[in-house]
Structure formats: structure tokens, C-alpha cells
Amino acid sequence: MALCTECEAEIVLDASTEIGEIIQCPDCGLDLEVLSVQPPELAPAPEEEEDWGE
Ligand SMILES: [Zn+2]
Numbered sequence: 490m491a492l493c494t495e496c497e498a499e500i501v502l503d504a505s506t507e508i509g510e511i512i513q514c515p516d517c518g519l520d521l522e523v524l525s526v527q528p529p530e531l532a533p534a535p536e537e538e539e540d541w542g543e
Contacts, residue, residue, distance in 0.1 A: 493514040500515070500531065
């Protein structure tokens with residue numbers, strides 16, 4: 490089980506979840522990238538339309 494980085498909702502990772510997969514928080518709808526499966530670790534997925542140039 491992992492926690493949403495935005496709203497801290499508990500998210501259960503499916504057994505078939507793989508690192509790099511994007512899952513959506515059922516609570517706030519935020520896209521989360523799976524950084525690690527064991528232990529579960531999530532990070533906000535980068536928005537593809539966003540330009541990283543800063
Ligand atoms: Zn959330």
C-alpha cells in the first residue's frame with residue numbers, strides 16, 4: 490500500500506503493477522508514477538504537456 494503524495498489517500502498497488510507505471514489516485518485523480526513496488530513508492534507523474542525548461 491502506498492500513499493498519494495497529494496491527498497495521502499491509501500492506494501493499493503495491484504500485484505501486476507510495475508515500476509514506471511502511471512496510476513491514478515482514486516481520491517483526487519492525480520496521476521502518480523510508480524517509483525518502487527517493494528516497498529511501494531509513488532511520485533507525481535510529470536505532466537507531458539509541461540515544458541521542463543526552466
Ligand atoms: Zn490523491
